[in-house]
Amino acid sequence: RKEVEQDPGPFNVPEGATVAFNCTYSNSASQSFFWYRQDCRKEPKLLMSVYSSGNEDGRFTAQLNRASQYISLLIRDSKLSDSATYLCVAQMYSTLTFGKGTMLLVSP
Amino acid sequence: DAGVIQSPRHEVTEMGQEVTLRCKPISGHNSLFWYRQTMMRGLELLIYFNNNVPIDDSGMPEDRFSAKMPNASFSTLKIQPSEPRDSAVYFCASSLAGDNEQFFGPGTRLTVL
Numbered sequence: 530r531k532e533v534e535q536d537p538g539p540f541n542v543p544e545g546a547t548v549a550f551n552c553t554y555s556n557s558a559s560q561s562f563f564w565y566r567q568d569c570r571k572e573p574k575l576l577m578s579v580y581s582s583g584n585e586d587g588r589f590t591a592q593l594n595r596a597s598q599y600i601s602l603l604i605r606d607s608k609l610s611d612s613a614t615y616l617c618v619a620q621m622y623s624t625l626t627f628g629k630g631t632m633l634l635v636s637p
Numbered sequence: 638d639a640g641v642i643q644s645p646r647h648e649v650t651e652m653g654q655e656v657t658l659r660c661k662p663i664s665g666h667n668s669l670f671w672y673r674q675t676m677m678r679g680l681e682l683l684i685y686f687n688n689n690v691p692i693d694d695s696g697m698p699e700d701r702f703s704a705k706m707p708n709a710s711f712s713t714l715k716i717q718p719s720e721p722r723d724s725a726v727y728f729c730a731s732s733l734a735g736d737n738e739q740f741f742g743p744g745t746r747l748t749v750l
Contacts, residue, residue, distance in 0.1 A: 560736075561736070571743070572728055572741035572742060572743055572744055573680065573728075573741050574741070575738050575739075616680065620736065622736060623668060623685060623687070623692070623693075623732075623736055624682060624685070624693065625670075625682065625739060626682075627679055627680040627681075629678075629680075630679065
């Protein structure tokens, strides 16, 4: 069983829509959590950290539920430039465990 | 400031050949990570170094894979002999310390025929 699981998508949404991604992780000892963004044929880049108290960065909101071992990412007012694959990540010490990613396609 | 540098960016080779991938981490970073990404398995950690010392190589698939970090500014990942199932994108990443943000290089796209 994959340690970090995500719906692969793709999620097809129109510009301006709100879209939510979820992921679950199996290792309850995981210490930190992140969302990374990966554009087609590019390297992953850190989008934001995820905290139990919630974390907002502009149009992006991330949330962690440790009891359910569940992480979410909400994108409001989607832009064409948000089209990418979003990777859910759990960290323990120096080790990052990545989900396979959820693909988002935003259309005009 | 230059990010993580990887070479080559693309490599096409034949089964049985030796392949060497190279990585230069961001200056001042003391942790370096090698990852492999495939459609089937996603992004997987192969090995990571802290202060040039290998800390965890449990992700290295088999003895055909080896990695070295002779100094703080250079690391190699070698596959010998290569097999078609090794075809993937290999990323190198570095961080200031092991549990800080990891910055990824552009990757090496390896195709083994």
